[in-house]
Amino acid sequence: MIYWELFLAFFIPGIVGYGGGPASIPLIQTEVVNRYGWVTVEEFGELLAIGNALPGPIATKMAGYIGYEVGGVLGASVALFATIAPSLIIMIFLLGILYKFKDSPRVKRMTGLIKPTIAILLGVLAFEFFDTSVFSSGWAQTIFLIVISYLLLEKWKVHPALVIAGALLYGGLFLGHGAV
Amino acid sequence: MDIILQRDLFIAFFRSGILGYGGGPSTIPLVHKEVVERFGWMNDQEFADVLALGNALPGPIATKMAGYIGYKVGGWVGLINSLIATVLPTVLLMVGLIGLLSSFRESRVVAGMTAAVAPVVGVMLFVLTMQFLKQSKKGIGLAVTVVLSIVSLAAYQFLGIHPAIVIGILIVYGLTVRPRREKEGAAS
Numbered sequence: 001m002i003y004w005e006l007f008l009a010f011f012i013p014g015i016v017g018y019g020g021g022p023a024s025i026p027l028i029q030t031e032v033v034n035r036y037g038w039v040t041v042e043e044f045g046e047l048l049a050i051g052n053a054l055p056g057p058i059a060t061k062m063a064g065y066i067g068y069e070v071g072g073v074l075g076a077s078v079a080l081f082a083t084i085a086p087s088l089i090i091m092i093f094l095l096g097i098l099y100k101f102k103d104s105p106r107v108k109r110m111t112g113l114i115k116p117t118i119a120i121l122l123g124v125l126a127f128e129f130f131d132t133s134v135f136s137s138g139w140a141q142t143i144f145l146i147v148i149s150y151l152l153l154e155k156w157k158v159h160p161a162l163v164i165a166g167a168l169l170y171g172g173l174f175l176g177h178g179a180v
Numbered sequence: 181m182d183i184i185l186q187r188d189l190f191i192a193f194f195r196s197g198i199l200g201y202g203g204g205p206s207t208i209p210l211v212h213k214e215v216v217e218r219f220g221w222m223n224d225q226e227f228a229d230v231l232a233l234g235n236a237l238p239g240p241i242a243t244k245m246a247g248y249i250g251y252k253v254g255g256w257v258g259l260i261n262s263l264i265a266t267v268l269p270t271v272l273l274m275v276g277l278i279g280l281l282s283s284f285r286e287s288r289v290v291a292g293m294t295a296a297v298a299p300v301v302g303v304m305l306f307v308l309t310m311q312f313l314k315q316s317k318k319g320i321g322l323a324v325t326v327v328l329s330i331v332s333l334a335a336y337q338f339l340g341i342h343p344a345i346v347i348g349i350l351i352v353y354g355l356t357v358r359p360r361r362e363k364e365g366a367a368s
Contacts, residue, residue, distance in 0.1 A: 014238065014240070016238055017238050018238050018342055020203070020204050020235075020239075020240055020242075021204040021205075021239075021242065022204070024239070024240070046282060050274065050278065052202075052203070052294070053284065054270050054273055054281070055197065055200050055201050056197040056200055056207070056242070056266070056267070056269065056270030057197070057203060057204035057207065057240050057241075057242040057266065057267070057270070060242075060243060060266075060267045060271060061274045064271030064274065064275065065274045065275055068275050076275070080267060080271070084239070084240070084263060086239065087237045087238055088239075088244050088247040090237055091234060091237055091247070092251055095230070095233060095248060098229065098233075106355050107355070109320075109354050110350065110353075110355055111225060111228070111232075112319045113324075113328065113350045113353070113354050114228070114229075114232040114347055114350050114354075115228050115312055115315065115316040115319065115320070116320075116324075116328035116329040116332060117332040117343060117346050117350060118235070118312055119309050119313045119316060119329065120329055120336060121332075121336070121343050122208065122305050122306075122308050122312065123305070123309040123333075124333075124337060125305050126302045126305035126309060129202060129206070129301045130298075132202070132298045133298040133299040133302065136291075136298070137295045137296070137299075142299050145296060145300065146299045146302065146303055149299060149300040150307075153300075154307060160210060160300075160304065164199045164297055167296040167297045167300045168293045170296050171295055171297065172289045172293040172296075173292075174292070175296050176287075176289040176291060176293070
């Protein structure tokens, strides 16, 4: 049955894909291209490129689109449910337990201890974004955009929506031509 | 059901989703901005817990954040509402505009637009990093923060150990080994 297959195809990458949506992309490819043959490798690459040009989480865009192509609106719903629900349910369950004991000294210390790791994780992620930018726009543009956006966001407290809109405009005007 | 609250939840997650270029992780600082700074639904500590657990579990991070925060703030309706706001707009864009978008894909203007957002997201993540380090210093002290940061960085970047494992070890350690204060309390 197609809906059951859709569920499995997106449930498995969701439940074994550590490192967020982008990490589950190769696993999704294995399922939808190799196992079920719903799309070809070329189509998958094309979808990924289009998905990456759009904002928002990538795993759900892939699940929503492929689910829709294979099984219509119901197919899209099943694929999205399989992507989102399993890890979310575990998360709600675990955080529920955590907050039940949030005044316990052990839980307090534990949540304190994981903070540096989370900070490092975000820091590494930040540098990955800088790295991507150096690769696509070069050093000069990257440093310029970092300095300008830091000043706008932190010094002049401009809303991120406006800064991102500004970056989109700047990129469309100045980075679209020379960049390889 | 609190209509105003549900509307705010929708706005918060719609904005985070539609502004996040570069997949789910790029929405983290945007969600922080909305949930902690703008609407004050959570403090930094709770947000850090959500991130820690979200990272320790598999699957997309953006929907785990949206689903959990939506649930905590607005119950089951809040959960569904926040998920819809995160997922649906971009899925609809993808399904509805696929023909148009595949011709755009070759466009250098679109590539340039997406490229320019990457450093902005990087800056926002970096600011959040510094915020968490500062709070950690306040909470567990400078020395422990520095040691744990170096250990995490080495494990993640140089030894290739997945952060989920580091977080898992810290959670187990934190919950099983008795805190010093509790020990003293039991002894006296």
